[in-house]
Amino acid sequence: MNRNDRGADSLRKICLTRNFVGQAEGSVLIEFGRTRVICTASVEDKVPPFLRGTGQGWVTAEYGMLPRSTNTRMDREASKGKQSGRTQEIQRLIGRSLRSAISLSDLGERTIKIDCDVIEADGGTRTASVTGGFVALCEAINHLIRTGALERSPIKHHVAAISVGVSSGVVLLDLDYAEDSSCDTDLNLVMNEASDIIEIQGTAEGVAFNKAQLDNMLAYGEKGILELIAIQKSSSARDS
Numbered sequence: 001m002n003r004n005d006r007g008a009d010s011l012r013k014i015c016l017t018r019n020f021v022g023q024a025e026g027s028v029l030i031e032f033g034r035t036r037v038i039c040t041a042s043v044e045d046k047v048p049p050f051l052r053g054t055g056q057g058w059v060t061a062e063y064g065m066l067p068r069s070t071n072t073r074m075d076r077e078a079s080k081g082k083q084s085g086r087t088q089e090i091q092r093l094i095g096r097s098l099r100s101a102i103s104l105s106d107l108g109e110r111t112i113k114i115d116c117d118v119i120e121a122d123g124g125t126r127t128a129s130v131t132g133g134f135v136a137l138c139e140a141i142n143h144l145i146r147t148g149a150l151e152r153s154p155i156k157h158h159v160a161a162i163s164v165g166v167s168s169g170v171v172l173l174d175l176d177y178a179e180d181s182s183c184d185t186d187l188n189l190v191m192n193e194a195s196d197i198i199e200i201q202g203t204a205e206g207v208a209f210n211k212a213q214l215d216n217m218l219a220y221g222e223k224g225i226l227e228l229i230a231i232q233k234s235s236s237a238r239d240s
Contacts, residue, residue, distance in 0.1 A: 003172070008170060008173065008220075009171075009173050009224075010173060010174070011032070011174045011224050012033030012035075012174050012176065013031070013033055014032060014228065014231050015029075015030070015031040016030055016132070016231060016232070017029040017031075018139060018235060019139070020038060021040050024040040024042060024136075024140075025112075025139065025140040026041030026135075026137060026140035026141075026142070026143060027039065027040040027041065027136055027139065028135040028136050028139065029132075030128050030129075030131060030135070031128075032122075032123075032124050032127075032128045033122055034120055034122035034176070035123060035125055035176075036118070036119050036120040037116055037117065037118050037128045037129050037132055038115075038116075038117045039114060039116050039117075039132035039135065040114070040115045040117075040136055041113070041115075041133075041136040041137050041139060042115070042140075043112055043140055043144065044112075045109075045110050046111060047109050047110065048111070054109070055105060055108065055109060056104045056105050056107070057105075057107030057109060057110050057111060057112070057154075058099075058104065058107075059095065059104070059112050059114065060095045060112075060114070061094035061098065061113070061115070061116060061133060062091050062113065062115050063087055063090045063091040063094060063118075063126070064077065064087065064116070064117055065121060065125070066119050069118045069120050070121050090126045091116075093126060093130070093199065094126070094129050094130050095114075097130045097133075097190045097199060098114060098130070098134060098137055100192070100198050101155060101156055101157055101158070101159040101192065102137070102155055102156060103154040103155075105154075106154035107150075107154045108149075112141075114133040114136055116129035116132065116133055121177070122177045123163065123176040123177040123178075123179065123180040124162070124175060124180070126188060127162050127188055127190075130159065130161035130190055131159075131162075131228050134158065134159045135232055135235070135236075137155075138155060141153050141154065141155055157192040157194065158192060158229045158233070159190065159191070159192050159198065160191065160225045160228035160232065161188060161189060161190040161191075161225065162189055162221050162224040162225050163175045163186070163187065163188050164188075164217040164218075165183040165184075165185050165186050165217075166183060166184045166207075166213050166217070167182065169184075171216040171217055171220055172220075173223070173224045174224055183205060183206075184206045185202065185203070185204050185205060185209045185217070186202070186203055186205055187200065187201065187202035188200070188201040188202070189218070189221035189222075189225065190225075191221070193226070193229050195222050195225075202214075
């Protein structure tokens, strides 16, 4: 598959707008091309029952798509009375990814909830949610430090995520919806700034992929994630 707007190993245009929601302790609008997700972080001075009295905090996530975030309207999951399996899987991925970035013992007995609301979907909503969710988490930590609730940041390292795929034998980075819906292989990668892998989700949708293609996907993914982390850091420097 040939791309007219960017190279096979290139990201879409990425934009981070911090403090997008004034009421939240942390928030960001993250844009991957036409994919746009609002990520907010809310702090609660309590933890789940299994953590009470341990001195440890908790980070968890919720994910949802607005009815017209896609080409045709979809029903709100609340109207159906339950979340889809896809939604549950994605928000668990976001939670796991963000917990890997923070020292829960240094957070203290408080919970930070990350809400990721997709307002426009054009592929890569889960990876955009991880990348933006980390920024919202950092904003919430900064709020706790400013208010004296924390003395120092419990953040251990940056985290970002990106999609990679194989289409007609060609490895592509950061797939949009048209590419994702027709690709032979779809892989989502979460890494930190040391290039350590936090999670890989990969499936051969049509044609099995080989080790060389996997190596290329990981290389493209690492390149993209390091670029995303540089953007995260740059946006923090601009806003400080």
